[in-house]
Amino acid sequence: MRYSIPEELNLGAFVGNIADDLVLDKNELSARGFHIVDSPSKQYLDVNLDNGNLLVKEKIDREQLCGPAVTCTLSLEAVIEKPLNVYHFQVEILDVNDNAPRFPKSQFRLEISEVAALGTRFALECAFDPDVGANSVQSYQLSTNHYFNLDVETRGRDGKLPVLVLERALDREQENTHRLVLTAKDGGIPERSGTAEIVIAVEDANDNAPVFSQSVYRVSLLENVPIGTLVIKLDASDLDVGLNGQIVYSFSSHTSNRVREHFALDPKAGEIKIKKHLNHKDNSVFEINVQAKDKGPYATPVYCHVVVDIVDVNDNAPELTLTSLFSPVSEDSLPGTVVALISSADKDSGENGHVQCQISNKLPFKLDSSLSGYYRLVTGETLDREYISKYNVTIVCSDAGTPPLTVNKTILLEVSDVNDNPPQFRQPLYTAHVMENSAIGESIFSVTAFDPDLNQNARLTYHISETLIHNMPASTYVSINSDSGVIYAQRTFDYEHLKNFQIQVLARDSGELPLSGNTSVDIIILDQNDNAPVIVHPLPEFGSTVFETVSRFAEPGYLVVKVSATDADTGQNARLTYQILHATDASLFTISPDTGEIWTIRNIVNKDVSKQRLVIGVKDNGMPPLTATVTFMLSVTGTDVQMLSGVTSDNAEFVSNSSFYLVITFGLTSSIFLVILITLAIKVYNSSSVDTCGCLTARNSRNGLRKGSRSLQIPANYVEVFGGDPLSQSFRYDTCSSSYSTKRGFLSSHRGTMSARKNNILNGDWGNGDTPRTPTHAQCRSTMNSEVRFLFKSEKKTPHGFDLELQLSSGTVPIMKIWVRKCPRENPFIRLCYLKAQSLILDQLVCYSISCP
Secondary structure (H helix, E strand, O other): OEEEEEOOOOOOOEEEEHHHHOOOOHHHOOOOOOEEOOOOOOOOEEEOOOOOEEEEOOOOOHHHHHOOOOOOEEEEEEEEEOOEEEEEEEEEEEOOOOOOOEOOOOEEEEEEEOOOOOOOEEEOOOOEOOOOHHHOEEEEEEOOOOOEEEEEEEEHHHEEEEEEEEOOOOOOOOOOEEEEEEEEEEOOOOOOEEEEEEEEEEEOOOOOOOEOOOOEEEEEEEOOOOOOOEEEEOOOEOOOOHHHHOEEEEEOOOOOHHHHHHEEEOOOOOEEEEOOOOOOOOOOEEEEEEEEEEOOOOOOOEEEEEEEEEEOOOOOOOEEEEEEEOOOEEOOOOOOOEEEEEEEEOOOOHHHHOEEEEOOOOOOEEEEOOOOOEEEEEEOOOOOOOOOOEEEEEEEEEEOOOOOOEEEEEEEEEEEOOOOOOOEEOOOEEEEEEEOOOOOOOEEEEOOEEOOOOHHHHOEEEEEOOOEEOOEEHHHOEEEOOOOOEEEEOOOOOOOOOOEEEEEEEEEEOOOOOOEEEEEEEEEEEOOOOOOOEEEEOOOOEOOEEEEEEEOOOOOOOEEEEOEEEOOOOHHHHOEEEEEEEEOOOOOEEEOOOOOEEEEOOOOOOOOOOEEEEEEEEEEOOOOOOEEEEEEEEEEEOOOHHHHHHOOHHHHHHHHOHHHHHHHHHHHHHHHHHHHHHHHHHHHHHOOOOOOOOOEOOEEOOOOOOOOOOOOOOOOEEEOOOOOOOOOOOOOOOEOOOOOOOOOOOEOOOOOOHHHHHHHHHHOOOOOOOOOOOOOHHHHHHHHHOOEEEEEEEEEEEOOEEEEEEEEEEOOEEEEEEEEEEOOOOOOOOOEEEEEEEEOOOOEEEEEOOOOO
16 A cells, blocks of 8 residues: 655645545554554654544655655554554655755856866866655756757766866967856756855866776675775876876865765875765765876866675664563463464664574563564463463574574563452361350351452452351351351350351452352360259258258268259359358258268257258359258257157058067067166165266177268267077176276267367267266166156168168166167068167167167
């Protein structure tokens, strides 16, 4: 495609409609990125993207742009980016006759010998017109005269050369000076002209002129030759001698300035040398006109033509220009996608200007050289921004010269992100712990996902999947901060009702097509000591007090009642400890801290109150500990024989045999009592100062009482009666003398306290240095003379069988209490496991132990 315009057009002048010529839609020029490729020097033309008109952007001076070239053409490229295409077009700059011919000087002076032969030719200086073609110098005209005529020679690039021809012999004596006017005219419309005056001085004869060996010399030079290099040595000769034979060389008057700038001429030797560095691209050839003239009078100058061809050398590296860059490039671009357009050029010519470009094979890009003078950088494979987010693509271009010259250009290509990676959690399952009774809105746990994408594609929001937990949506249990991933409680948790649950956390990115990932969070509820112990047994029937009875004759280690409690908590929070917080008599009862069993520590004596109040505390091991209490009101029984009337149907077997029990008990008791009375009577009779009635000696038991509690210590020493079969038993009795020389017995001091009595029984000693006190003579006498009778006090069912309590009295004075227990054996015979008696006069415990066969 080619346009033609005259030079010197105004800015904005219309050149042509390039959109119509290229068959492009004018409305899409801007959107498709249509533009003129920038020139390395000036941008003379531009495109109006609204209508597609090609307009003048800079004023064009043809003479400045192309010099003396006949044809002046601007070679331009237009690029459209979507889709990519390159269009080549030329704009021819037409010459306008805007310059008149001009001579180098306004006056020329010639010296011509009078003996000059007719037809002698004198070359004149040419007029110069920067215009070309018809607008350049077309003709010369000489003013009218009788001696000279004008001849015009045509010489290549120098154009027409005016030559003055001698037509008539000169006569200095007749006329020594001739003045002529030389006019140069161009062929433009309107015609322009320039004039110069020729002054001819007629000299005396020097009839031989210098002669060159040839009229035209041709020389070839490398463009990189150094300054001072000899181009050629001219060898003109003159047959004259002396001054008329000495030749002086010089550039002719019409030698161009560019020749004078690059070359120097030695006037004597005729040597032409390099004066300035040469450049093949700027000037590929020089034409030098050299004048030779002797020094004689009336010397006639002669001329020769020296043509210097400049040979190109590989002294210019290739030039790369990034015309278009499509960065960033999407990571999902298909192979073959154009990412950059690069133009390549080399100022050298021939092989020196042939350029080849390449990139590293390790990069996912390729160079496409299908467009003349351009390389397209295209993707060679699929890109992955998460692997490499940007590339420094270095394009290496080399020419074919020797040695080759190379240029590098690095292009930064960034890869834009595509949402191709779902969010990921570091663990498929997380475990979170939350204390029960935590406040609503309290932070429980935090999860974090990561997404290797960028910006919106990596901006994550967190959600909880709407799964069901115990038939309730998960959102009613916990919530999550959509930005930070912090999980909050939506309710107060109760470990006793919910120990753990699992939720699904979803992380979703904010890409155009969002991707998501999930993880599970197992939330474990930690127990808190928020439940006080609850007493489950025994339960009070009325109010908050539990009423229980205990026999007055219960021995140490007797199980009164067992307290059972439970705690809804777990672990240490549910580990319970039982203790007595308050007791009417702290020395009477103890409790197992682990099982809650309440046992008697010692025997119940007459001084003990009949209503014993115990406050039992149950404490867990939490922090802080929680406590529950129960109050027992223990009624000490054993003073009313009418208790037998309350026997239930479960005791029918025992009641049916009560007569048999009484017969045996009465027989044993009567025998023992009679022996004691007889012994006391003898003592009183033999001594007028009797201090004691007597006592039963204490000895170690073979069987003893079984330990009822782990914390209760039963004394090892007590009075025993040994027997085999309860129907035929043998008994052993010992008496104690007035000197108290017997073994340690279970006599306790009336002056001692209840706690001292407890210690005496448990430790087997009397304590505090007290001595046993024996009954007085009057007490013994009163006991022996009274009527003896039995009272049936009470019965009680125990885990070991049935206990009967009897009281032996003399008149109105109680003497002794007796307990009988039946062994629960599957045997037609009645078996008595043991028999126990307590003297109420001596305040002494007398134990009779009968072993069951």
